[in-house]
Amino acid sequence: MLKISNVETFYGKIQALRGVDLDVNDGEIVSLIGSNGAGKSTLLMTISGVNKARSGKIVFNGENIENKQPHKIVDMGICQVPEGRRIFSRLTVEENLRLGAHANEKGKYFENDIKEVYDLFPVLRDRKTQRGGTLSGGEQQMLAIGRALMSKPKVLLLDEPSLGIAPKLVNQIFVSIKNINKEKNVTIFLVEQNAKKALELADRAYVLVNGKVTIKGPGQELLKNKDIQAAYLEGGAKN
Amino acid sequence: MEKKDIIQSFKDSLFTGLIALALFGPIVGLRTVSKGEGLFIAPQWGVVFLLVGLCILGRFLININSARKTEFKIFSSLSSKFSSITEDKAKHFAITGILFAVVFPFLPFTDRYFMDVAIMILTYIMLGWGLNIVVGLAGLLDLGYVAFYAVGAYSYALIATTFGWSFWICLPLAGVFAAFFGILLGFPVLRLRGDYLAIVTLGFGEIIRIILINWYEVTNGPDGITGIPRPSFFGLPFKRSPDEGETSFHLFFNLEYSTMHRIIFLYYLILVLALITNYFTLKIRKLPVGRAWEALREDEIACKSLGVNPTNTKLTAFAIGAMFGGFAGSFFATRQAFISPESFTFIESAIIVAIVVLGGMGSQTGVVLASIFLIGITEMFRDLEQYRMIAFGGAMVLIMVFKPKGILANRKPTILMHGDKK
Numbered sequence: 325m326l327k328i329s330n331v332e333t334f335y336g337k338i339q340a341l342r343g344v345d346l347d348v349n350d351g352e353i354v355s356l357i358g359s360n361g362a363g364k365s366t367l368l369m370t371i372s373g374v375n376k377a378r379s380g381k382i383v384f385n386g387e388n389i390e391n392k393q394p395h396k397i398v399d400m401g402i403c404q405v406p407e408g409r410r411i412f413s414r415l416t417v418e419e420n421l422r423l424g425a426h427a428n429e430k431g432k433y434f435e436n437d438i439k440e441v442y443d444l445f446p447v448l449r450d451r452k453t454q455r456g457g458t459l460s461g462g463e464q465q466m467l468a469i470g471r472a473l474m475s476k477p478k479v480l481l482l483d484e485p486s487l488g489i490a491p492k493l494v495n496q497i498f499v500s501i502k503n504i505n506k507e508k509n510v511t512i513f514l515v516e517q518n519a520k521k522a523l524e525l526a527d528r529a530y531v532l533v534n535g536k537v538t539i540k541g542p543g544q545e546l547l548k549n550k551d552i553q554a555a556y557l558e559g560g561a562k563n
Numbered sequence: 564m565e566k567k568d569i570i571q572s573f574k575d576s577l578f579t580g581l582i583a584l585a586l587f588g589p590i591v592g593l594r595t596v597s598k599g600e601g602l603f604i605a606p607q608w609g610v611v612f613l614l615v616g617l618c619i620l621g622r623f624l625i626n627i628n629s630a631r632k633t634e635f636k637i638f639s640s641l642s643s644k645f646s647s648i649t650e651d652k653a654k655h656f657a658i659t660g661i662l663f664a665v666v667f668p669f670l671p672f673t674d675r676y677f678m679d680v681a682i683m684i685l686t687y688i689m690l691g692w693g694l695n696i697v698v699g700l701a702g703l704l705d706l707g708y709v710a711f712y713a714v715g716a717y718s719y720a721l722i723a724t725t726f727g728w729s730f731w732i733c734l735p736l737a738g739v740f741a742a743f744f745g746i747l748l749g750f751p752v753l754r755l756r757g758d759y760l761a762i763v764t765l766g767f768g769e770i771i772r773i774i775l776i777n778w779y780e781v782t783n784g785p786d787g788i789t790g791i792p793r794p795s796f797f798g799l800p801f802k803r804s805p806d807e808g809e810t811s812f813h814l815f816f817n818l819e820y821s822t823m824h825r826i827i828f829l830y831y832l833i834l835v836l837a838l839i840t841n842y843f844t845l846k847i848r849k850l851p852v853g854r855a856w857e858a859l860r861e862d863e864i865a866c867k868s869l870g871v872n873p874t875n876t877k878l879t880a881f882a883i884g885a886m887f888g889g890f891a892g893s894f895f896a897t898r899q900a901f902i903s904p905e906s907f908t909f910i911e912s913a914i915i916v917a918i919v920v921l922g923g924m925g926s927q928t929g930v931v932l933a934s935i936f937l938i939g940i941t942e943m944f945r946d947l948e949q950y951r952m953i954a955f956g957g958a959m960v961l962i963m964v965f966k967p968k969g970i971l972a973n974r975k976p977t978i979l980m981h982g983d984k985k
Contacts, residue, residue: 372867372868373867374864374867374868393872394867394868394870395867395870395871395872397870398868398869398870399870403868403869403870404868405868406864406865406868410862410864410865410868411862411865412857412858412861412862412865413861414857414861415854415857415858415861419854419857422854423854423855423858423866423869423871424869426851426854426855426869426870426871427869427870427871471869472868472869475869475870
């Protein structure tokens with residue numbers, strides 16, 4: 325469904341991605357783990373079209389998207405939940421969700437879609453007239469995910485949903501991600517530093533080191549991989 | 564409060580006094596007087612010490628105030644009263660305001676001078692509302708807004724004097740021209756934010772003014788354009804003795820001729836134009852494009868990730884904001900019947916930005932209050948002549964000290980789900 329081949333992305337002269345090959349199939353949860361500065365967020369931004377790939381191909385449902393503008397890519401069904409949530413803090417919860425529906429025929433199915441999001445994250449319903457900035461970190465993350473779902477994506481790109489969130493809420497959010505995948509049939513591409521959680525959740529996973537994919541395989545298999553355990557699980561893993 | 568705090572704030576106020584002395588000393592203290600054949604210095608140290616003393620005292624009071632972490636009782640109660648009035652009863656307030664504006668010309672104390680001031684205030688309210696779209700909603704700091712005001716005024720003046728078309732045809736054309744210039748400015752600044760954007764827009768405002776001065780063949784340079792046709796009351800001119808075959812306003816309605824008719828008409832014209840601007844802004848805030856403006860102000864990357872096209876969104880904000888500036892400009896041209904580049908200097912942009920910021924970015928009622936306050940104050944202190952800008956500056960400082968987020972800092976949410984309408 326989403327196929328990335330030999331993608332290279334630069335920030336000025338600095339090369340962030342050194343030929344990434346990766347694919348995500350329909351209905352899967354695919355995780356990408358890696359340390360700080362490995363290029364995980366850059367890869368997501370490149371898929372979304374916010375950063376442009378200097379070379380390589382990104383194909384989504386048979387169509388090249390590497391040169392498309394970000395809003396066109398969202399229209400095609402790839403929506404990103406950016407790192408750090410990036411909630412519109414002075415707008416209310418509901419206005420945030422409204423903006424998520426921007427790409428979805430400018431909010432034609434708003435009433436129905438927002439109900440689905442509220443059913444998924446009931447706390448957002450209680451907070452709908454509150455400003456985004458007044459929510460807790462976990463609630464903001466739910467809002468960010470809900471906001472992205474409002475665009476009815478086929479693929480949801482999640483950038484570090486566990487960042488800066490209470491451990492209890494992290495579990496809840498990962499359960500929600502699984503539900504979104506299974507019940508709403510949304511393909512998930514998850515980027516995480518919390519390697520244990522990400523691998524447990526994933527059907528398949530990739531490890532990104534210095535802008536290159538070094539290891540790939542089913543999530544459970546990678547959990548048992550000695551190198552991964554040493555580098556990402558025993559020392560650095562949370563929970 | 565602790566003794567240490569008092570000593571600290573006292574030291575700080577003395578330092579403020581030192582700065583004040585350095586400023587006021589040469590500026591106020593050394594006055595030059597021309598006596599006979601030469602220029603002499605007449606020092607007036609008394610005034611300087613008075614001013615420095617005031618600065619020290621003022622600073623000291625502010626310090627004590629903030630050290631206590633509570634405001635002066637008077638101010639806090641005043642400001643809380645103020646915000647409770649405007650938040651809870653915003654709608655009442657708006658309706659009363661509009662009603663007052665409608666009956667204003669017929670109130671017993673209203674004379675020609677009041678009407679002129681009211682027209683001026685309304686023009687600034689309209690400009691403030693127009694700029695509010697760009698600055699308040701879309702978050703793009705535009706320091707060259709006067710350029711669109713100028714484009715509107717000049718397009719109206721040129722079209723009306725060259726082709727002799729009526730006000731009602733020229734007005735939309737002027738708006739279209741201004742919107743076009745808005746897009747023209749928008750393109751080069753798409754990638755800029757904050758300070759950098761402000762500098763470029765500032766430059767744009769100056770470029771327009773300098774073109775107006777130097778493009779003599781078209782704009783008549785610094786001499787300006789004279790004889791701009793006055794607006795007619797839907798075809799009925801405001802003239803004492805109408806031309807052959809024409810009926811003028813006072814004859815048609817069987818009234819005694821009075822110059823006030825035209826003034827009152829102009830007043831209602833700008834009132835309606837301003838209200839249209841306001842209505843439009845309130846409506847568009849609830850449409851996808853309006854929400855996209857507000858989202859863009861908050862976070863551009865989040866917008867991109869949600870499929871908002873930042874290019875189009877910014878350009879529409881510039882274009883629509885500019886269009887209302889252009890409408891206000893053509894009103895200005897038809898009211899004055901004479902325009903020159905003099906009227907479109909940077910200080911105009913600064914005043915409009917000040918109105919938006921002091922009003923509380925994005926607040927429509929705030930713009931009204933700030934316009935009345937700022938323009939009203941400069942008018943009230945007209946007798947002070949050159950010192951009235953001091954009153955203007957002082958008013959701005961006071962608002963920023965006591966209401967740092969603007970007079971009305973709160974924005975209402977644009978959507979409430981059915982059932983929780985308040």
